[in-house]
Amino acid sequence: MAKPTPLSGFPEFLPADRVVEQQVIATLSRTFELHGFGNIETRAVEPMDQLLRKGETSKEVYVLKRLHDTDGDAGMGLHFDLTVPFARYVMENAGKLEFPFRRWQIQKVWRGERPQEGRFREFTQADIDIVGRDVLPFHHDVEVARVMVEALSQLEFLPGFRLQVNNRKLIQGFYEGVGATDTDKVMQVIDKLDKLPVEKVRELLQTDAGLDEKQADLCLQLATIESEDASFVDAVRALGVESELLEEGLAELAAVVAGCAPVTSETVKVVADLKIARGLDYYTGTVFETRLTGFESLGSICSGGRYDALASDGRFTYPGVGISLGLSRLLVPLVQKGHLGGSRPVPSAVLVALNEEGARPAADAVAQQLRSSGVPTEVAAKADKFGKQIRYAEKRGIPFVLFARTDEAGTTTYEAKDIRSGEQVSVDPATWTPPTTDLTPQVITKEQLS
Amino acid sequence: MAKPTPLSGFPEFLPADRVVEQQVIATLSRTFELHGFGNIETRAVEPMDQLLRKGETSKEVYVLKRLHDTDGDAGMGLHFDLTVPFARYVMENAGKLEFPFRRWQIQKVWRGERPQEGRFREFTQADIDIVGRDVLPFHHDVEVARVMVEALSQLEFLPGFRLQVNNRKLIQGFYEGVGATDTDKVMQVIDKLDKLPVEKVRELLQTDAGLDEKQADLCLQLATIESEDASFVDAVRALGVESELLEEGLAELAAVVAGCAPVTSETVKVVADLKIARGLDYYTGTVFETRLTGFESLGSICSGGRYDALASDGRFTYPGVGISLGLSRLLVPLVQKGHLGGSRPVPSAVLVALNEEGARPAADAVAQQLRSSGVPTEVAAKADKFGKQIRYAEKRGIPFVLFARTDEAGTTTYEAKDIRSGEQVSVDPATWTPPTTDLTPQVITKEQLS
Numbered sequence: 001m002a003k004p005t006p007l008s009g010f011p012e013f014l015p016a017d018r019v020v021e022q023q024v025i026a027t028l029s030r031t032f033e034l035h036g037f038g039n040i041e042t043r044a045v046e047p048m049d050q051l052l053r054k055g056e057t058s059k060e061v062y063v064l065k066r067l068h069d070t071d072g073d074a075g076m077g078l079h080f081d082l083t084v085p086f087a088r089y090v091m092e093n094a095g096k097l098e099f100p101f102r103r104w105q106i107q108k109v110w111r112g113e114r115p116q117e118g119r120f121r122e123f124t125q126a127d128i129d130i131v132g133r134d135v136l137p138f139h140h141d142v143e144v145a146r147v148m149v150e151a152l153s154q155l156e157f158l159p160g161f162r163l164q165v166n167n168r169k170l171i172q173g174f175y176e177g178v179g180a181t182d183t184d185k186v187m188q189v190i191d192k193l194d195k196l197p198v199e200k201v202r203e204l205l206q207t208d209a210g211l212d213e214k215q216a217d218l219c220l221q222l223a224t225i226e227s228e229d230a231s232f233v234d235a236v237r238a239l240g241v242e243s244e245l246l247e248e249g250l251a252e253l254a255a256v257v258a259g260c261a262p263v264t265s266e267t268v269k270v271v272a273d274l275k276i277a278r279g280l281d282y283y284t285g286t287v288f289e290t291r292l293t294g295f296e297s298l299g300s301i302c303s304g305g306r307y308d309a310l311a312s313d314g315r316f317t318y319p320g321v322g323i324s325l326g327l328s329r330l331l332v333p334l335v336q337k338g339h340l341g342g343s344r345p346v347p348s349a350v351l352v353a354l355n356e357e358g359a360r361p362a363a364d365a366v367a368q369q370l371r372s373s374g375v376p377t378e379v380a381a382k383a384d385k386f387g388k389q390i391r392y393a394e395k396r397g398i399p400f401v402l403f404a405r406t407d408e409a410g411t412t413t414y415e416a417k418d419i420r421s422g423e424q425v426s427v428d429p430a431t432w433t434p435p436t437t438d439l440t441p442q443v444i445t446k447e448q449l450s
Numbered sequence: 451m452a453k454p455t456p457l458s459g460f461p462e463f464l465p466a467d468r469v470v471e472q473q474v475i476a477t478l479s480r481t482f483e484l485h486g487f488g489n490i491e492t493r494a495v496e497p498m499d500q501l502l503r504k505g506e507t508s509k510e511v512y513v514l515k516r517l518h519d520t521d522g523d524a525g526m527g528l529h530f531d532l533t534v535p536f537a538r539y540v541m542e543n544a545g546k547l548e549f550p551f552r553r554w555q556i557q558k559v560w561r562g563e564r565p566q567e568g569r570f571r572e573f574t575q576a577d578i579d580i581v582g583r584d585v586l587p588f589h590h591d592v593e594v595a596r597v598m599v600e601a602l603s604q605l606e607f608l609p610g611f612r613l614q615v616n617n618r619k620l621i622q623g624f625y626e627g628v629g630a631t632d633t634d635k636v637m638q639v640i641d642k643l644d645k646l647p648v649e650k651v652r653e654l655l656q657t658d659a660g661l662d663e664k665q666a667d668l669c670l671q672l673a674t675i676e677s678e679d680a681s682f683v684d685a686v687r688a689l690g691v692e693s694e695l696l697e698e699g700l701a702e703l704a705a706v707v708a709g710c711a712p713v714t715s716e717t718v719k720v721v722a723d724l725k726i727a728r729g730l731d732y733y734t735g736t737v738f739e740t741r742l743t744g745f746e747s748l749g750s751i752c753s754g755g756r757y758d759a760l761a762s763d764g765r766f767t768y769p770g771v772g773i774s775l776g777l778s779r780l781l782v783p784l785v786q787k788g789h790l791g792g793s794r795p796v797p798s799a800v801l802v803a804l805n806e807e808g809a810r811p812a813a814d815a816v817a818q819q820l821r822s823s824g825v826p827t828e829v830a831a832k833a834d835k836f837g838k839q840i841r842y843a844e845k846r847g848i849p850f851v852l853f854a855r856t857d858e859a860g861t862t863t864y865e866a867k868d869i870r871s872g873e874q875v876s877v878d879p880a881t882w883t884p885p886t887t888d889l890t891p892q893v894i895t896k897e898q899l900s
Contacts, residue, residue, distance in 0.1 A: 003763055004500070004542045007526070010493040012539065014546055015553070018490055033797035033890075034821040036828030039468055043460040043572050044494070044558060050454070061517040066510060066562035067527065073515065074562070076457070089462065092454045096464055098795070098845050100831050103465070108494065112516035112524070122493050137832055139810060262818075313453055345548070347483035360589060368712075371484040378486030381550050382587060395548050440483075 009113060009121030011332045016397075019342025019441040021124075021331055024155060025106055028126050028325070031151035032104035035143075037128055040103050042085035044110075045076040050088055060112035078110040082127045082324065087311040090131055090318055099133040099318075100140065106327065120328055129322030131310055136319040138252060141286040141306055142259035148302060148323045149263045149270060152290075157340060157443045158330075160267025160293040163302070164226075165256050166276040167286050170249025174222055174236070177243035178215045185209040190223050191277040223275035228264075230254045232272040249285075256286060267293065284308040288323050292330070301330045343442040344397025347376040349434050350416070351396075353389040353403040354380040366402065366414065369429045375439060377402075393419055399438045402429065459563060459571030461782045466847075469792030469891040471574075471781055474605060475556055478576050478775070481601035482554035485593070487578055490553050492535035494560075495526040500538055510562035528560040532577045532774065537761040540581055540768055549583040549768075550590065556777065570778055579772030581760055586769040588702060591736040591756055592709035598752060598773045599713045599720060602740075607790060607893045608780075610717025610743040613752070614676075615706050616726035618733050620699025624672055624686070627693035628665045635659040640673050641727040673725035678714075680704045682722040699735075706736060717743065734758040738773050742780070751780045793892040794847025797826040799884050800866070801846075803839040803853035804830040816852065816864065819879045825889060843869055849888045852879065 006012070013021060029039065051061055061077040079085045082105050090097065106126045113119045128147060130140045149163055171190075175183040186209045193201055198220065205216035218239055225235045233250050253272050260270035278287045283305035290302035304323030311318045334340045350370055352363045363379045370377040378398075380389050386403065393401050401419055406412045416432065417424040433439070456462070463471060479489065501511050511527040529535045532555050540547065556576040563569045578597060580590045599613055621640075625633040636659045643651055648670065655666035668689055675685045683700050703722050710720035728737045733755035740752035754773030761768045784790045800820055802813045813829045820827040828848075830839050836853065843851050851869055856862045866882065867874040883889070 003544075004497075004538050006542065007493065007495070007497070010495065012491070012493055014543060015488040015490055018488070021491075022489055034824070034826050036796055036798035036826055038465040038796045039472055040465055041462070041468065041471075043457065043462055044560070045457070045460065045572070047454075047457070062514045062524070063517050064512045064528075064562075065515055065523065067513055068510065069562070074512070077517065078514075088454050092456065093464060094453075102796070102828070110494070112514075112519070122495070140831075346486055346488045346552070348486035374484070376484050376486055378552070381590075 007121075008116075009119055011120065011123070011328060011336075013335065015345035016342035016441070017335045017340075019345075020335055020340050020443050021327070023443050024327065024331065025126070027154045028151045029104060029106065031154055032128055032147065035102075035147045035150075037102040037104040037147070040086075040089060040105055041107060042079070042082070042089050042105070044078055044108070046079050046085055046088060048075055048077050050084060051077050051079065053084075062110050062112045080111050081109055082107060082125050083129075083310075083322070086127070086129060086131075087318070091311050091313050094133070094313070094316070094318075100130050100136060101132075102128070102130045104128045120332070123326065123328035123332075126325040126327050127304075127322060129310075129320050131318050131320035133316050133318060136321065138255070138285075139259075141252065141321050142256050144304070144321050144323050145256055145270065145286075145288060146260050146263055148325065149260055149268060152302070152325070153263065153265070153268050157445050158292070158334075159295065160269070161301070162269045162271060162291050162293065163260070164271055164273035164276050164289045164291065165253060165260075165286060166272065166274055167249040167253040167256075168277075168283055168305075169245050169285055170236075170253055171222065171274070171277060173243040173245030173247070173249050174239075174241050175219060177241035177246055178211070178218050180209065180211055180215065180219075182209055186211065186219055187277045190219060190275065193223055193275055226271050226273040226275075228257070228269060228271050229261075230257060232257075232274065236274070252285060278303065278305060282307055286321065295333070298329060298333060301326050339446045341444055343444050344399075345441075346378070346396045346398060347441065348378045348396065348398045349375050349439050350377045350400045350402050351389065351393040351398045352377060352379045353386060353401050354383045355404070357383045359383070359404070362404070362412075366404070366429045370402075370433075373431070373433050375433050390417070390419055397441075400434050402427070457571075459569055461570065461573070461778060461786075463785065465795035466792035466891070467785045467790075469795075470785055470790050470893050471777070473893050474777065474781065475576070477604045478601045479554060479556065481604055482578055482597065485552075485597045485600075487552040487554040487597070490536075490539060490555055491557060492529070492532070492539050492555070494528055494558070496529050496535055496538060498525055498527050500534060501527050501529065503534075512560050512562045530561050531559055532557060532575050533579075533760075533772070536577070536579060536581075537768070541761050541763055544583070544763070544766070544768075550580050550586060551582075552578070552580045554578045570782070573776065573778035573782075576775040576777050577754075577772060579760075579770050581768050581770035583766050583768060586771065588705070588735075589709075591702065591771050592706050594754070594771050594773050595706055595720065595736075595738060596710050596713055598738075598775065599710055599718060602752070602775070603713065603715070603718050607895050608742070608784075609745065610719070611751070612719045612721060612741050612743065613710070614721055614723035614726045614739045614741065615703060615710075616722065616724055616737050617699040617703040617706075617735055618727075618737060618755075619695050619735055620686075620703055621672070621724070621727060623693040623695030623697070623699050624689075624691050625669060627691040627696055628661070628668050630659065630661055630665065630669075632659060636661065636669055637727045640669060640725065643673055643725055676721050676723040676725075678707070678719055678721050679711075680707060680722075682707075682724065686724070702735060728753065728755060732757055736771065745783070748779060748783060751776050789896045791894055793894050794849075795891075796828070796846045796848060797891065798828045798846065798848045799825050799889050800827045800850045800852050801839065801843045801848045802827060802829045803836065803851050804833045805854070807833045809833070809854070812854070812862075816854070816879045820852075820883075823881070823883050825883050840867070840869055847891075850884050852877070 063073045063077045065073040172183045175186045180186045189204045205211045285306035287305035289300035302325040306321040310320035352367045367377040401417045416427045513523045513527045515523040622633045625636045630636045639654045655661045735756035737755035739750035752775040756771040760770035802817045817827040851867045866877045
């Protein structure tokens with residue numbers, strides 16, 4: 001077989017880099033569970049009518065077809081996000097769930113994009129959502145933001161980040177107060193501020209959204225407002241626009257910013273940013289985006305918001321609020337560009353050396369002692385000279401080699417050699433463990449890698 | 451939207467049942483890593499020529515097609531096991547891996563089966579493999595068996611099980627010694643012993659495999675031999691058949707049984723079982739199957755073996771030995787039939803009660819104190835009477851409700867109520883934690899469930 005080549009858009013990690021992803025997932029899920037979010041996994045496929053029910057035919061869905069089926073596809077496609085399957089899961093199991101229902105979910109999703117740089121066709125997302133039946137108190141908006149900020153903050157090897165929050169009620173209320181008739185259109189045009197020059201947006205607000213020059217100007221001024229505290233409220237009021245919906249939105253946004261204050265820091269910011277709109281999505285209140293400091297070109301790594309109807313079955317409506325972290329979007333570039341990596345490609349902290357094949361049962365027994373103390377351990381694949389065994393460990397980044405010494409009286413003792421320092425000490429395999437930081441592979445940053 | 455119905459063959463767990471799967475995965479991966487197996491994840495798709503390279507067109511592969519692509523499929527299908535992607539990963543990254551390469555992998559696989567009872571179209575497998583470059587010492591056969599037995603043994607809530615081991619060299623050598631010309635055919639016929647009556651198999655050995663009556667009889671006798679120790683060797687020798695390959699197989703099988711002895715127990719058996727053949731698979735030495743005690747109708751929950759060439763790139767050959775646990779095959783029936791479940795559907799061990807909405811910030815702060823001690827905690831969704839909050843906790847199986855009492859002097863103290871016993875004690879949220887067994891949901895068995 002010829003050497004296979006990678007498939008564009010389907011990133012895979014080498015073992016040492018997979019360590020980064022494993023540890024990120026462990027940290028995220030630990031934080032989510034500390035906050036009472038339960039885990040679910042949904043199947044990879046959904047019926048096509050579910051996948052397309054929001055009219056999202058623009059999404060590049062992968063449709064499944066059985067190899068031996070000649071009469072068309074199976075009517076199913078791979079999910080392109082975790083929200084559609086979650087909504088379906090909630091509807092399907094509503095009678096068996098308790099509301100408000102909190103869940104975390106970390107799974108792969110697929111999009112049938114044409115292969116191109118930076119576009120993934122398979123990638124992992126980490127979502128948290130809280131869904132209610134008919135009602136879902138607003139304070140859950142604050143909760144999901146705070147939980148995700150806390151989870152990301154635990155990843156100490158990441159650069160800082162900035163959670164940008166806005167509120168659809170605020171902007172819609174403002175546009176109404178300004179006198180706009182098609183507020184959705186205004187929002188869609190304002191959403192282009194990160195792609196088009198201000199003057200072009202000002203023009204579109206007049207030509208496409210039917211605003212006059214003064215109205216357009218007010219909407220553009222609103223979009224420039226941002227603050228790390230409640231001061232944005234006064235800045236909005238200074239524009240002299242009034243509406244009930246605007247007031248509601250201001251109060252909600254101020255509550256999110258205030259509620260997140262306890263989890264912010266020098267490098268972790270939660271800001272009211274009034275240009276964030278999440279244009280085409282179906283949010284109805286709070287909206288979130290997140291930028292990684294120094295890696296703003298990655299776009300928003302973590303987005304979400306409040307939707308008044310995640311799903312509805314005629315009898316009940318299920319309002320929800322959620323936030324979704326693009327795990328691959330975050331990690332793949334950081335790993336590929338060498339900013340993050342794992343300290344070694346194997347879990348083993350100790351290699352038990354082997355002088356001769358006959359000593360394998362004894363070496364296995366010693367290894368088992370170490371494992372029962374929680375020390376990942378492997379036994380040399382073959383008996384070999386000591387120098388070769390050291391090199392075996394070195395190649396894998398295994399920090400310690402343990403070897404047996406038998407004296408003239410036939411007594412066996414053990415020594416552990418730290419192959420980085422060369423230091424060698426007598427140890428009792430029944431009680432000895434390496435230092436905690438050596439027990440498992442660590443995530444290391446560019447500075448440590450170089 | 452009408453209530454969605456489950457898709458046949460795509461099992462999903464309710465949150466409490468997902469707890470079982472989560473804990474099984476955590477235990478397995480912990481054991482694998484203690485033995486130095488590193489984790490990888492491979493993409494869900496492979497090029498069709500990879501999926502079908504063993505000529506396995508009989509496999510029901512799901513082929514992918516982009517929704518908006520009118521000119522045929524994408525040339526890719528979903529993997530139907532974890533061996534094909536692993537072999538491809540090894541070849542693709544051979545230059546960056548150290549051999550022998552140990553890996554564990556727990557992922558979903560897909561098979562485009564027609565919907566029918568007990569046939570999964572999406573299911574999870576847990577694989578460990580060790581692969582070498584050009585050579586892979588035999589002792590790794592013992593290692594993978596022992597690691598998987600140890601991992602399964604850690605799942606204390608499972609019934610006992612029986613790992614059945616055989617060796618292709620042994621049976622092939624025996625058939626050659628008997629004088630069979632088409633040993634593969636003999637093996638395929640013998641493999642039908644679990645489906646057909648002995649007399650029918652005896653007949654097929656003569657009509658299809660070209661044996662005479664005495665030869666057929668010897669092969670059938672071989673298949674009846676089993677033992678928990680090396681005594682099978684004498685039983686085989688007593689049949690008076692001789693060949694070099696047979697001797698090699700006998701020695702290897704005896705070594706696996708002896709090597710696994712330290713991890714066996716009253717309920718966990720490792721047996722030499724000479725009827726195991728794994729008929730159509732491409733094993734070349736050791737073969738494994740596993741039966742769950744009392745659930746033999748599930749078939750083999752865990753199978754594998756040695757293959758002399760997992761992959762080959764012209765320059766090198768990559769021999770391997772591995773074993774694959776059918777996680778869904780094991781857990782879905784046990785959960786669906788009520789033999790196993792999670793003790794509660796939420797991670798929360800404590801609910802912080804709320805007398806009035808204004809007390810939410812204080813309740814959040816107390817919850818955060820508990821979380822920093824590692825206690826999964828949620829705050830009441832809304833302020834309510836104490837009785838209603840107890841019922842909220844009860845419905846979710848949250849064992850403790852924490853509430854604040856403020857005395858006449860304005861001093862606030864906290865009490866924790868165990869809602870099962872009704873016992874209520876004064877606690878300091880900065881230091882108090884529930885008993886360890888209440889901290890996380892537990893896997894419980896039928897006896898405990900009823």
